[in-house]
Amino acid sequence: MEVSAYFDIFWRTMSTLIVLFALTRLLGKKQLSQLSLFEYAVGITVGNIAAGVSIGLKDHFLPGIFSLFLWMIVPFLLRWASIKSRKFREWMLGKPTVVIENGKIQEDNLAKQKYSVADLMQLLRRKNVFSVADVEFAVLETSGDLSVLMKKEKQPPNAADLGLKPAPEKQPHTVILEGQVQEEELRKVGYNHVWLKTELEKLNVALENVYIGQVDSYGQLSVDIYDDQIQIPAGQERQLLLATIKKCQADLELFSLATDSKEAKAMYDKNAKRLEKMIVRLSRFLQP
Structure with missing residues (x-):
């Protein structure tokens, strides 16, 4: 096969890529999952046509490999260039677009991205937002999100x-994996066999039946066993601790009502209020 044929394939492929880029920019910032069935079908058809146009030949193996190589290397070079240059990235991918500001839909920006109000409301519902008036700011990213x-x-x-200072969350440690104790992870959490x-x-569970067991930042063990039909009882230690503190607080209030001593009553009331404040702080950590 002549060298000129390879140059012909090169220019065909480059021209096809440029046309495809222009067509995809016309679609706007839509992810694959947001395309309609018709748009998806059109995309597949356009891709097949582009492949045929770029090669322009049949029954030739090497030209096909050469064109395939070009289709792979060009996106790689474009991504590399977009990483190196902010201006090129903005030209290639576009810029984030403000579609809601202070509870008001920006109709012009929405129309430029080929989005309807129905499309916007669908994206908002995915974020558990059902009222546009509740939104301070919404931006359509270059990825379509x-x-x-x-x-x-x-x-x-x-x-x-709430004026609370929660305890820092730590990475859970896997202390059991496929029925085997992970010695190093167990030492990290400061526990033993x-x-x-x-x-x-x-939990009424045998070690060999545990597929994975993890210790969270509160030191509580949770397990997943091989047989998913068996229900594992949830740990009750934290709930029991909270219930015990509440009982102590209630007992102090009862003691305050039962005594005739002013000093004892003041002491019981003071400590009951301290426990009440402690319960408020601990509830978010000790409740399931």
Whole structure:
């Protein structure tokens, strides 16, 4: 086969890639899962046509391999260039687009991205947002995903809002894997085989039946066993501890009502209030 034929395939492939790029930009920022069945079918057809046009020959193995190589290397080079240059990345992928601002839909920006209001509402529902008025800011990313910032009054309260300082979360440690104790992980959490055996007995589970067992940041063991039909009882230690503290607080209030001594009553009331504050702080950690 002549060398000129390879140059012909090269220019065919480059021209086809440019046309495909222009066509995909016309579709806007839609992910594959957001395409309609018709758009998806059109995409497959266009791809087949593009492959045929780029090769332009039949019954030739090497030209096909050469064209396939070009189809693979060009996207790689484009991605590399987009990493190195911000301007090229913005030209290639576009920029994030504001579609909601202060609870108002930006119709012009939405239309430029080939999105309808129904498309926008579908994306919002995926974020568990059902009212546009509740949204402070929504941005359509270059990937087609929607980033949403709710208005302050519509955001769920966090630990800082409640004046709480939660304990830091730690990575769970896998202490049992496929029925085998992971010695190093068990040492990391500061426990031994006796503790592990006791915890398994509480759950009424044999070590060899455990597919995976993990210890969380609170030191509680959770297991997944081979037989999914067997129900594992949930650990009750934290709930029992919370119930015990509540009982102590209630007992102090009863003692305060039962005594005639002003000093004793003041002492019981003071400690009952301290326990009440402690219960509020500990509830989020000790409740299931």
